[in-house]
Amino acid sequence: MRRKLVAGNWKMHGGIAQNRELLAAIVAGTKTVQDADFAVCVPYPYLFQAQSLLRDTSIQWGAQNVSQHEKGAYTGEVSTAMLLDFGCRYAIIGHSERRALYGENDDTVALKFAAALQAGLTPILCLGETLDQREANVTEQVVARQLDAVIESVGIAALSRAVLAYEPVWAIGTGRTATPGQAQEVHAFLRGRIAAHDAGVAAPVKILYGGSVKADNAAELFAMPDIDGGLVGGASLVADEFIAICRAAGAGSR
Numbered sequence: 001m002r003r004k005l006v007a008g009n010w011k012m013h014g015g016i017a018q019n020r021e022l023l024a025a026i027v028a029g030t031k032t033v034q035d036a037d038f039a040v041c042v043p044y045p046y047l048f049q050a051q052s053l054l055r056d057t058s059i060q061w062g063a064q065n066v067s068q069h070e071k072g073a074y075t076g077e078v079s080t081a082m083l084l085d086f087g088c089r090y091a092i093i094g095h096s097e098r099r100a101l102y103g104e105n106d107d108t109v110a111l112k113f114a115a116a117l118q119a120g121l122t123p124i125l126c127l128g129e130t131l132d133q134r135e136a137n138v139t140e141q142v143v144a145r146q147l148d149a150v151i152e153s154v155g156i157a158a159l160s161r162a163v164l165a166y167e168p169v170w171a172i173g174t175g176r177t178a179t180p181g182q183a184q185e186v187h188a189f190l191r192g193r194i195a196a197h198d199a200g201v202a203a204p205v206k207i208l209y210g211g212s213v214k215a216d217n218a219a220e221l222f223a224m225p226d227i228d229g230g231l232v233g234g235a236s237l238v239a240d241e242f243i244a245i246c247r248a249a250g251a252g253s254r
Ligand code: PGA
Pocket: 009, 167, 171, 172, 173, 174, 175, 210, 211, 212, 213, 231, 232, 233, 234, 235
């Protein structure tokens, strides 16, 4: 059985004082939750704080993006080595906001994915369709294209060192969650596509669901056979919500 993972994506939110409170609450609130992993992906400036406050806890941390370049004249960018300096375990790659607002295409995403893996970070690769694409019935083509771009670039075996996140764009920050059935369908499709290359990679790979995951819908999403946890935006900023989502992923709650 795959162990569940709940990762918070803080996006561009936070502040030194509020982070301290939020992280302390998450550490305390998840202490007794077993058989699942938890992480927070924080803005770059707070990685030092996350490392200081989480290093002796079971909560892991990571970034929301990373440069595909190793170093050099890339003003404003942050490298994989820098993330490792701050103890990051994860880097979110190809979030739909990066794709839509910062021009990241399948090629950039594949390069970033490869750079993260190469450095020993665990990429959380985001895939998902827009509302127009869902309504045009091309969801599977879209997520397949996004996944294939990465597989073509790094090879199928590399996926065993990564996490996938299915995040329908229309469900992100909208309060409109995919139904467990809708999400399961795409998760099963993605796992099947990986299995067509290598069943041994497909079976253990974690596929998180993201898009308006909340305390009151997490348990039913996580009960689906191919949903292995969540990538949580808005609700990861509210301690009680995030803790409840983590508990829904833990042992004894399914
Ligand atoms: P949301 O965001 O939970 O606020 O919908 C999820 C994400 O964008 O990762």
